[in-house]
Amino acid sequence: MAKEATLQVRMDADLKEKAEALYRDMGTSFAEAVRIFAKQSVQENGMPFAMTANRKNTYGRLSGYANTKLAAEEDGAYEREMVGKHEKTD
Structure with a gap:
């Protein structure tokens, strides 16, 4: 490939x-x-791998590395993009 x-x-x-x-x-x-x-x-x-909010598993261990500022900015981003995409085509 x-x-x-x-x-x-x-x-x-x-x-x-x-x-x-x-x-x-x-x-x-x-x-x-x-x-x-x-x-x-x-x-x-x-x-x-499994992702949950439980700090004892994979996601929980990884969540300590998350950038909370970026997470807040990304919250709802997909929905905003989809709404914007469909508004452009109407």
Whole structure:
């Protein structure tokens, strides 16, 4: 499969270095891990792990890394886009 698209993600430099080292130790690259994650997400038709508000599981552990400012800005974004899209076509 040809690689025809680029994905840019901003993250903490220390986190990036640790992730790169982790995947290098596993015999792959961080970029390949992202491709695997995307492929698995499509295959699962969702996140490839359970997400809940319980801090004892995957999402709960990840929620500590969430940017609450961005989450507030993104809240309702899909609905706003869909309303705007349909208003343009009417």
